[in-house]
Amino acid sequence: MNEEMNAKPKSNRAPVGSIQCENTSLNLLKANDFVAKAIKERLAHMLVLNICSSPGSGKTTLLQETGRRLKGQLNMAVLVGDPETDRDATRLKEAGVNALQIVTGGMCHIEAQMILQALDHIDLDNTDVLIIENVGNLVCPAAFDLGEDYRVTLLSATEGDDKPKKYPRMFLTSELMLISKSDLLPYVPFSVEAAGNDAKEINPDIETLAISTIKGDGMDQWCNWIRKKAQQKKQMKNALPQT
Numbered sequence: 445m446n447e448e449m450n451a452k453p454k455s456n457r458a459p460v461g462s463i464q465c466e467n468t469s470l471n472l473l474k475a476n477d478f479v480a481k482a483i484k485e486r487l488a489h490m491l492v493l494n495i496c497s498s499p500g501s502g503k504t505t506l507l508q509e510t511g512r513r514l515k516g517q518l519n520m521a522v523l524v525g526d527p528e529t530d531r532d533a534t535r536l537k538e539a540g541v542n543a544l545q546i547v548t549g550g551m552c553h554i555e556a557q558m559i560l561q562a563l564d565h566i567d568l569d570n571t572d573v574l575i576i577e578n579v580g581n582l583v584c585p586a587a588f589d590l591g592e593d594y595r596v597t598l599l600s601a602t603e604g605d606d607k608p609k610k611y612p613r614m615f616l617t618s619e620l621m622l623i624s625k626s627d628l629l630p631y632v633p634f635s636v637e638a639a640g641n642d643a644k645e646i647n648p649d650i651e652t653l654a655i656s657t658i659k660g661d662g663m664d665q666w667c668n669w670i671r672k673k674a675q676q677k678k679q680m681k682n683a684l685p686q687t
């Protein structure tokens with residue numbers, strides 16, 4: 445990951461290359477960044493991921509399977525946001541994942557303040573990885589930093605490979621793009637290479653991985669990625685002077 449880019453709040457990260465994202469300097473986003481910074485400080489001892497995508501791209505299914513695979517290796521907690529219902533948290537809990545639902549009351553994204561409040565209900569001392577499942581939306585969540593270490597965006601095979609260029613801010617601010625539902629690639633006109641190239645034009649640092657939660661393709665690499673990032677975060681924390 446480019447450290448210089450990571451140091452900047454995601455809400456006002458500068459565009460790369462020819463893609464123009466509007467410069468968001470709204471007070472609302474400044475307030476959000478302030479809370480996001482407080483979250484970062486409080487969660488300095490764990491890996492924090494912000495999972496974004498369009499509705500239905502497979503976020504919850506991925507986290508159900510991720511929880512099963514990481515059980516006994518990393519303590520994982522999930523905060524899942526939806527405009528209404530606690531269905532996703534219920535699904536995750538049924539899969540044995542420690543999950544808490546954030547109902548946004550119709551809002552199209554999670555804000556840092558919602559995460560900060562939810563942290564009071566998580567056993568932070570015994571959590572290695574906190575995963576936030578954002579509200580399904582490729583636009584609004586892109587502007588709100590939630591204090592995450594990495595943003596991971598799913599783009600499912602059925603959505604079309606043209607989305608990175610159409611929704612650039614999400615891909616500009618993500619470190620990893622997961623091409624989800626890769627088991628459907630033989631049946632739909634979707635080029636993993638084209639999507640990956642477009643995403644790289646917007647954000648040269650973005651990594652791409654094709655996964656199928658149902659068939660298991662790419663799941664070992666995805667879980668290895670989480671383990672590696674969790675370990676790196678721990679090493680970073682240990683390298684800091686203890687207060």
Ligand SMILES: Nc1nc2c(ncn2[C@@H]2O[C@H](COP(=O)(O)OP(=O)(O)OP(=O)(O)O)[C@@H](O)[C@H]2O)c(=O)[nH]1
Pocket residue numbers: 497498499500501502503504505506532579580624625626627628655656657658659
């Ligand atoms: N073929 C296929 N279907 C999948 C895969 N992963 C998830 N699905 C299906 O995609 C649908 C949506 O999955 P969810 O996990 O609910 O998607 P989501 O992104 O959490 O949806 P929202 O929270 O509503 O935005 C479900 O019917 C899943 O069974 C996959 O790898 N392959």
Ligand SMILES: [Mg+2]
Pocket residue numbers: 503504505532577
């Ligand atoms: Mg979901």
